[in-house]
Amino acid sequence: MKGALTVFRKEIGDYFGSKIFIILLALIYIAGLGFAYLSIQAIKSAPMSTDQSLLVKVFIDEMFFLKLFTVGELRAIMTFNFVRFFGAFIPLIGILFGFNAINSERNSGNISRLLAQPIYRDSLINGKFLAGITTLTIMISSIVFIVMGIGLRAIGVPPSSEEILRILIFIFICIIYGMFWMSLSMLFSVLMKNVAAAILTAIPIWLFLTFFWPYIAPQLANQIVPVLDGATLATQLKNLSLSVDLMRISPFILFYEATAAIVDPTLGHLSLAVSDSDLSKLIANPLSLNQSFIQIWPQLIVIIMLAIICFAVSYIIFMKQEIRST
């Protein structure tokens, strides 16, 4: 364990000193502050607004503070709010933190020197993984807390304890989600000697699952269960639920469903087939935290399992890999 801590300390230092970290941190801060600004504008103008272009589900009700994270601009093709931005961006952070974890040590020739020190072999991979998660946690929680702080000043409505709890759960889901992508790219760093190959494998997977799969899945569902003119309601429903199930193959969808239900208590169900504009017509009927949690736990478990499986596989492969000097 001591070895892992030493590796951890060194890696943390590396992360915070690296250009990639500074760039990612800058991007996430700029985007986070941008979304905070948009949300505050929307919230401030909401009660008097008749402008339907704003996605406003703001009612003077409880859970007001959470709107900071869910209200966005509808003028874009897709509503892009804080939560969705995180869903798209966190995997990138995870990938960039993990893709060169092991193979760079191997390529630079450091690995045989390191493993000749009196530490267990897993100290290396454990230390690196821990350092990655810690850095990720610091990045995500800092921007969420900054947005909360700004929001508090701008709106002047303090968050209730339940809202704080929901935000903490949101941060937790973000970290788990980032952990999954980091374990996945770490797996590639164990499997592939070439650093470029590792990142060029991880990034397309991220792009595909995040941006293409949600569009491909409904098409696929249409092929399997065609909805023809005059199709029965049952067929339509079947098509719909198949489409949603297919979409859930992508961890992005799982993340989105989980976080949406947590930060938007009015979401009574998780069907993605309902568009945002439809949702805004629903009567806000916030669920209790307990109920929201029941909604998301399958999603949460799957993300956690995916992260654990990826890490376990890279751990086992790394432990069994031959360390040759040449």
Place this chain on the structure above:
Amino acid sequence: MNNVIDKPIIIAENLTKQYAAKTVVNNLNLTVSEGEIFGLLGPNGTGKSTIILMMLGLTEPTAGSISIDGFNSTKEPIKVKRITGYLPERLGFYEDMTARQNLKYTADLNSVPAKDIEAKISEVLEIVGLEKNKNSLVRTFSKGMKQRLGIADVLVKDPRLVILDEPTEGLDIKIANQILENIQILNRQKNITFLICSHQLNLVQRICTRIGIMSKGNLIGEGRIDHLGRGLFSAGKYRIEIEVSEAPAQIIDKIKGLDKVLSVDKKENVIEITADEDVRSAISKLIIDNNLLLTRMNIKDSSLEDIYLKYFKEE
């Protein structure tokens, strides 16, 4: 070396390693005593590096066992690695870190007490002559400097045994000799045992107290260099080869009668003589006195190269 004490630090017993169907190390039995500089020599790909990996517990032997200072390398690798320094063949450092930061990381991994670390780093950098490059980034270092930093890196943990894999590979002769001198000094002053794996015989042989020769996974010769030579070439340190116009039997007998000559072998007009001394002048005098024509005369001392050539002739 006078500081060799008769206490074994490396003991390999019937050590065997197979990858798939290929035997990389075959039934190795080897003992290295404390205070020795043992040279494990042989061409590339003869299992030297694999032996090292098994010593450090990074690879498990297929059969047999190896222990360092009484600790079984496979079962107690941490204890072994606590007292053993290892300089890998493909040595790498964190290029974006300074020499000091790299050494500090190694010191931390070895649990060197925080208060001693800085002094220790200065001390080992001093030994290899990199004290003034302490705060330079490793990326600015030349190959030779990196190799010296490698030696410093190994010394940070105060090892009792240091294993060097091809320490002089790719270095120019001056720097290679500097490194070897460093090794010799460390051996004498700090009584560190060294195991040097190399294919550069002439270079490395100089400082070794004993050598072992590897061929295709087998240790085919082991001992002090001079002993090894004697055992190999029936006897004698000098081998003189002469060619004469004709070689009557009486001249052979006369050469045999010379002082220090051990054996004489005749193949037609070529006579091979082994002797403990350089007896060329006596031989040439003898031949001229007998009215024979000396057409050629060569001398070979049985250096490591000869041993090496002999062992690897069949490859």
